Amino acid sequence: MTDDWSPFSYVVTNLARFVRPHEVTFSGVNSSFPMLACLLAKKAYPFDFTYLNVAGGVDPEPPYAPLSSSDPVLTHGTRSIFANEDFYDLCARGGMDLCFLGAAQIDGYGQTNVSCIGDWHHPKVRLPGGGGAAVMLPTARRCCTWRTEHSPRALVEKLDFVTASGGMHGVVTPIAVFVHDGERLRLDSWHPAVTLEQVVERTGFAFDAATAAPTEPPTEVEAAALRELDPDGVFERDAGLVL
Template identity: 40%
Template sequence: MRVANKNTLRVSDIMTCAMARLLKDEEKVFHGVSSHLPMVAMMLARSMHAPNLVHLNISGGVNPQTVKDAYYSSAGADLWNGAEAVFSLEEVFDLSMRGKLDVAFLSGVQFDINGNVNASVIGDYNKPKVRLPGGAGSAVLIPTAKKAIIWRTKHDKRTFVEKVDFVTTRGNLWKIVTPLCIFKFEEGKLLLESIHPTSSLNEVIENTGFEVNYNEIKYTPEPSEEELRMLKRIDPYDFRSKEFL
């Protein structure tokens, strides 16, 4: 079993670097609101191995420059700073529907082994315990983007369930990145792809509401020194950790 130094490795850094490594040069990649982790991951990818990646966002500023303002937002005016062009949200949807959006970073509240995503209600739809925001962009982008990457900063049995309470959207998932691991969607099922060095197979199993299947035990690579130095430069206020507060 691999033993990591949990005092030096941070889950926010592991997740950000893992998501950045999933992106390729020249891909067109979108993130929406409340998306600090994927936003920083996209900037990291552009700074490291994918200089021609096209950064699209809900604000509309294409390829914003690195932002060091304390008001840094994943959906605010900061993403217009130094932008190369303007590309509205409506155009992002159109791009995806035409099969031209390479990657969409999205999230949800419940997920099951069949790749169903719930962002609508907890409990019975007509008498829900909690009514959620709904599909919004996810209902359009998950089925139509070439690759849908889900990220979620909680990994527990209430999030990864045997069967979602409501299917907001389904299928076409590529990866799910959590604080414990990365799942991949293969042949209609979620499979464990890698375990983060701060976690273990037992921890993943204990916090997942469906059977955890895998082909082999692999660990997510730790962030490199170069990646960590770059993260300090492009995200000096550590907004990538904001969702864990």
């Protein structure tokens, strides 16, 4: 099982494992992985939690997972339309327990850059930009992010621009899971198909790995839930992740 644990499944499953019982959890725009993670958690885990999404859904029951993580399909079966101003205000006043936020670069403190590669005023690459980050990262109780590549250019010693700073709790890549210890990100676990040395080599910042171990493989239930969400492998192919 562990040798053929695809990097796509690794990221979705480990994001889902950050979801906790009875909490309010949110997935946003441009966020297929967290959307799938939240839907997976709903299917696979034997506990209740409130799933809010950027489409305005509150515990929706979408008939399928849409390619756009802000698709109105994510309000199918919702009991309310909890629109953008509402979920931002909820986060601002401390009512969001777990918030998934995208990032292009992440540093060892768990700060993020979603703005630019290179100088902000003369960017080599203009990235999507601020989004939820600068307000949600410092105000949500916990934030988690993900990267589709694990490399020194994604996990950096120094960000090209600090878009957001604050409450980063967890980071998932195709080969590793980091958890914040209050000071810095420390390695929590790594993909059983790679070595700890490889994770160190491919990470731009220094980290503590004293308590880290190979990641627990996906359970039957987790694997089945993901198959149900991506029955034809469209998300997995689009994502094109490699270990």
